[in-house]
Amino acid sequence: MTVPALKAKDYKSGIKAVWCPGCGHFAVLSALTKAMAHLGLVKEEVAVVSGIGCSSRLPAYIDTYGFHGIHGRALAAASGLKAARPDLTVIAAGGDGDGFSIGGNHFLHACRRNMNMAYIVMDNEVYGMTKGQASPTTLPDWSNSKMTPHGTGIPSFNPAAIALAAGAGFIARGFSGEPSELTRLLVEAIEHPGFAFVQVLSGCVTYRPDQKLWKEEVHPSESDLPTDDPVKAAQIIQAGDGKATGVIYAKQFPVWQPENRTDSKLNTIEKEFLL
Amino acid sequence: MTVPALKAKDYKSGIKAVWCPGCGHFAVLSALTKAMAHLGLVKEEVAVVSGIGCSSRLPAYIDTYGFHGIHGRALAAASGLKAARPDLTVIAAGGDGDGFSIGGNHFLHACRRNMNMAYIVMDNEVYGMTKGQASPTTLPDWSNSKMTPHGTGIPSFNPAAIALAAGAGFIARGFSGEPSELTRLLVEAIEHPGFAFVQVLSGCVTYRPDQKLWKEEVHPSESDLPTDDPVKAAQIIQAGDGKATGVIYAKQFPVWQPENRTDSKLNTIEKEFLL
């Protein structure tokens, strides 16, 4: 049976996004649906799983299966789903607050566990949905939130460095202002066998209008990338300005997936209790 | 007023430890009290804060203030205490399960936050207290726990690598089988201004009898250490076998401590609500 190829718009649900006009997350939605079309994914065989935040509203806008969970737990829900349903293409998505603040532990362990899924973090260096507090990726001197009136004073969290140290096998950085590169990165991430992490610089027009400057600041990485050498990757990530896009690191590790060995009956198992 | 110098034993509380005979944690207790004596710490100005696990029982055995909290939250409680009471010497302690599994997120953020405290993880690559399940630092092929009968199959967590990526300024590895070196490391950690992380290989005789081999395997680091170059530190950590002891990385970053600016009265503050 040949199915007519789907276009990006066929992957959109038609539900109106709650996002502010100009929010970077729109571009991520577009790029992701384009990546899905490019890969010819069968809609019902995809599940997009998220936490809570502006960015985490993503699943509802995509016409695949979706799970809009609770704050910080996207990767946990996605991992359970993938463990139980290895046949699905599982994509986890969310924000920098969701993924790196409250969700930091699951991020660490999902990198290690290396299940076959993509994880897209729409990083706007702010908690958009709760009206503009500092997130782990916010620079220490950003003092526009009343909760941290002098800035956090804490060096910002380096997602790529953490992912690498935690054992992720695919690390990329994209930009909502470069949609076609972003689409390409997402295609590669979904194709990568194992846990693929994509940090997307996706500006918040409302609480971080200064991010308009990203248009000038973001640039393709100058290094010869991707590398599969973790030490080199560490060097590149440490030396970088955090604004270089591209696939930084790609290496195949054994993918973890629980093994189901269907070779017994419950009746037989229960016999062990007989004296 | 000159106070007679205290000996290590003066820092012990006299409460009988619940640990199994031969448990590595005894040596950590000894080394820590020796370090305290060496530093001449005033007992009541020290607080030892822990989570839950065999290792986390430590505070009760030390005659300073102690807080035996809940599983995984030692660093959170220690951070709050230090924020409110910067005058105290705060030492957080616990196990590999407590610190790297359930407590992983606080570990990440405590490294970044860089408050002035030492964090000692007694790493036995197992959950001792719950009778021997795999922890994040357990090697993937260790199959002695019924919960993971074929081993976890997941590459083990590299605490030093994570600490470095997360921004810790002091990273050391010690061994309960080398108590005098361990004492030295703990002294340096407590003296380091900022967050100082010490991973102590501290064997579990009961659930990891194989760790008797550590006596042979653990060795002083061969590199010229400590370094203050994060890239070099990353290289050393990545290349290492995880069994090399010593201070790996030491670098001073600004220490985070909330600023108290006592320059107002509540009455004055309340005036803002007047029309």
Place this chain on the structure above:
Amino acid sequence: MSDSSKQATSQSYSVAITGSGGSGAVTTGRILLEAAAQCGFQGLMTRSAGPQIRGGESAAMVRFSQDPVECMGDEYDLLVGLDWRNIERFADELPLSDKSLILSDPAAGEVPALLRSNGADILEVPFKKFASGLPGGRLNMVALGATALVCGLDLKALETSVKAILGNKGEGIVETALLAVRLGYNHDHRPRITLEAPGKSADHWSITGNQACGVGALRGGTRFVAAYPITPASEILEWLAPRLEKLGGSLLQAEDELASINMIIGASFGGVPSLTATSGPGLSLMVEGLGLALVSETPVTVVNVMRGGPSTGIPTKSEQSDLNIAIYGLHGDAPHLVLAPLSIRDCVFTTQWAVQLAEHLQTVALVLSDQSLGQSQAIIKAPPQRELSLARKVEATPDAEYQRYAITPDNVSAMSLPGTAGGMYTADGLEHNPRGTPSSMAVDHRTQLNKRLHKLEDFDFGEDWADVEGDGRQCIITWGSSTGAVKEVAGWLLAQGSSIKIISIRLLAPLQHDRLKDLLKDMEKVLVVEQNHAGQLFHYLHAEGVLPVSAESLAQPGPLPLRPGRILRALGGGG
């Protein structure tokens, strides 16, 4: 406690202003409220927003009166439509009657039928036309002027308020706004109401419930806060952060709620009164930590600003549905304090009391505010300072016999703070003996369970446990933000010559059984009023054995506010 029982016998005026994204309905409402305050009125402004993250359609509801205003009424006297786009989103929140007036701009099209259906009068004012005559003129400012006129507010007061609120936007903007306001104000010289303005009062505050909780926290002595942002609690934290540090305290933005609760436990162990604020999902993450605070007897206060639940629920709307988790949500036998402020103004006292009770009794205090209190702006009489003789019992000179968890007559044991020589001990969440050493013996468990229970049960909480007003053989029991509407009903009844007893419970746990039973002794009718689905207070009171079998429940979930008329009907018709 309060002089609000008069409110409903007095006159009040309610205005709703609605508009689509960017139309400025909320700013308009805020200026109107403060203009009324300039005239000496007390008042309340609540708001409602669409699902957009920011700048979607919204409605501002303003009510003012010579007396305290603690709820919205049953109907609006005046509805101001800046435009009619998406009005169906709000229609059920904006009841009108044939006594209502609608101010509308002919350029916005006809007033939608669902607003006209109750026979409200319509007054047309060309907001847009007037505004377009001014360079940069905004139609909401024209509408504001017209509204203020209808409300009978003084133009000078209105101008003061415009300047105060728009002041930081620059002089040009203020000037244009003033021109627009005057155009609206002067187009038609027929004020519709003539509430007598009391004249500006020097001791009135303009404050939200979230800010009021912040004030209460500071008054109670809170000097450390760790927290994670969440709607609708964040403003407590945002208000506190810059102010705490001026008082020698600090606020730490934590990585999550597991961290924040454990951080304040750590800080409080260090001797500093500590607090956090959150909402349902965050509270859920804190319950393990609350148990630790409770068993280690480390005082902490958590302000939980309730929103629609369960799960993520309706984050921006109000509901009183976290009573269950607040009272029963810890594992094990875990008695602690649960309080609820009865109004925005009362957020100050209740939060102060909670913090000091937690300190005094070395336990956990939960304060149940909600979105409708927290995010509404009120004009209130400044709450007087109250000195409470409640403080942590500290052991300054511990001797060798010092026992952290010693059994004492009041079951509160003196705490030795880090830094105190000779008082070293390890606080523990494991069950322990009086010294603090972990124990799994039945006798230690029972002793400490009894201690933790009786320090609460035997404490004399005095008269503040509830606001009790009125008398008669009928009684309404309520709590938290539902109190305002209940008091309004009491006022109506009083005005009609019939009377009713109102018990608004401020201290929900430990429940003051004897006092409640005493009050309920001769009642013919008892109605329990609250804003949730299950009747959580109703069931809790039954669990505690204080309600007569015949008691009735009026439980209405959010997001719509509980209106006085609904309560009156429940009283009359048996729920």
Place this chain on the structure above:
Amino acid sequence: MSDSSKQATSQSYSVAITGSGGSGAVTTGRILLEAAAQCGFQGLMTRSAGPQIRGGESAAMVRFSQDPVECMGDEYDLLVGLDWRNIERFADELPLSDKSLILSDPAAGEVPALLRSNGADILEVPFKKFASGLPGGRLNMVALGATALVCGLDLKALETSVKAILGNKGEGIVETALLAVRLGYNHDHRPRITLEAPGKSADHWSITGNQACGVGALRGGTRFVAAYPITPASEILEWLAPRLEKLGGSLLQAEDELASINMIIGASFGGVPSLTATSGPGLSLMVEGLGLALVSETPVTVVNVMRGGPSTGIPTKSEQSDLNIAIYGLHGDAPHLVLAPLSIRDCVFTTQWAVQLAEHLQTVALVLSDQSLGQSQAIIKAPPQRELSLARKVEATPDAEYQRYAITPDNVSAMSLPGTAGGMYTADGLEHNPRGTPSSMAVDHRTQLNKRLHKLEDFDFGEDWADVEGDGRQCIITWGSSTGAVKEVAGWLLAQGSSIKIISIRLLAPLQHDRLKDLLKDMEKVLVVEQNHAGQLFHYLHAEGVLPVSAESLAQPGPLPLRPGRILRALGGGG
């Protein structure tokens, strides 16, 4: 449901074996229990340990009978002291009377006074001397032989049991053990009791409650488990892990409980019946996730094996104090299922039922087991397989009108599983309309609140909601592991010719009001029995309005088991 009501009228025999670290009391008890099982007895072994992580002093308590054994008795018939070190740790757990016998080794010194004080008989056997005659001989095996003799157990059965349990330690060890056992058995030919051995039964199981929960989970169709280890629940997971994978399922050890609950929600969203097991502290961390499962209507089951609380409490000892958090611990209005197994054997059925109810009703099911069920070893009749016609309603051919949260007559909506063409939707923890689109409208909130409530309230749970036995005008209501002791009391009363009604509630939420009220209609006395401090069931039943005002509460916290005699006294003397 069970044939256990006979138990107490029949004879049973109770033995306690104690010893210091390394003495092997638990192994001795286990062999004794299985030897009794070889003779056809049913039985139970509980254990108690000191604070050491491992190898500290411990006690094994064994009771066997021709009939089901579901609790320990009031006293021990026989106490075997391998030595007397640290015996004071256990003394209050080991009540003796003047009918008791103490087996002791003169080499261990005099029997401590606190054991002798009740007038128990003492029989001396030189365990140590006999053992030292054998190279590698262990005194506990000598004691085992002597004990078996006193218990009237057959030597062959004992030998079979020694071989079965020590078999994996190597042939030499078994041989020596058998020699030692025979020395003990033969030293004195006077069995003290002569319970008639029923003869080995082909359908008896030796199983712990934790294993039984595992069996129930598998019978219910659970095929995915994610979990984090915790005492006393880990054995459920350790039993399931290797077995799930043989049935096409899997177990994932998660990084924490936040992960485990969200993982099983994800898996269940994928269509696979999913479960986790934990204890109080872990359950606390899961309540936010439970709310998500509930609102997104994703079925999950959590087995909570209760231990002493609150906070870390007493991890290794039993208590029934998590009823509050189980029923009320979610924020918002959050009705869901709460069940409790009534015995070790019932762990199988109750867990199966919970899993299938969760699936059928697309909600959260909590199963409240406890340490005394979970970690005790029982000899029981094999629980028969029960086919329950309860399964998830799945939409296999969704059309364009498909609504995930459609309102249906039974308020359960068919779920479209990932992989199903045309059924794509997004599950949400935000309040939503029937399609699943987030909504903050009052009408949607009320509709979905009603749906989630009524799918539970209106469901016919049939007869399994409780075990109801006996009649008369007196009644005991109980739940969970307290059932065993309550049933024993009923048996005593019946034997004395008086009768009592026993209601052991298996389905705690939704509470079956009408059925309960009906049962309680003509009662003169109602006593609610449970193992906690606050009387959590007692208050809950009052909250739900089913108890008469005169009902009494017998609530005794852990860690000591609730003994039948204590219940009898409460019945007689008014609690």
